Amino acid sequence: ELKVEQNPLFLSMQEGKNYTIYCNYSTTSDRLYWYRQDPGKSLESLFVLLSNGAVKQEGRLMASLDTKARLSTLHITAAVHDLSATYFCAVVPNAGGTSYGKLTFGQGTILTVHP
């Protein structure tokens, strides 16, 4: 069974600081997603990482994927209050099995950015 683990689960940051959220997964995959969820809202797609070594950046967020280590990171640079939300990674196992593309999510990281 595919397991996806994020850490930390709770992250309290000061504005202006940097931090990294980690996402480990237990089976081969070369497709990983990062989502943002605000309270009571749906999931907003942030990044799709498709291959080993992939790095994508959008504003203050940068995501990377190391398929050999089965690890993805979401790095936050110079945090601002607007980034406060819950962040999820989600993994699709490689084709060849019967995953049918279903996503397995991490537990989520609740990020709070305060002055």
Next chain:
Amino acid sequence: NAGVMQNPRHLVRRRGQEARLRCSPMKGHSHVYWYRQLPEEGLKFMVYLQKENIIDESGMPKERFSAEFPKEGPSILRIQQVVRGDSAAYFCASSPGGGPYNEQFFGPGTRLTVL
């Protein structure tokens, strides 16, 4: 181009009643996934459907839950004789194809409260 639509957005039921949740995929999408998010948890896969077919229902509880995606009309997730533990947010996602190489687009969710 409308996104994935779900209704109702909020649903309140008493124990023992039935709940029907609807999902209209994006235009041109014929694949639908349902996920459940329990309070303070990540999303968990329930069922994957194509038009008129259930492809993977490995995440569905064995009793009281059913899903369909008819040739015409929305996909429906039906919960019979609801219990308090069914209180959760239910999200559907649609994609243009199945398998791991098609991105899923999420709807706004239906928040079910069982009294």
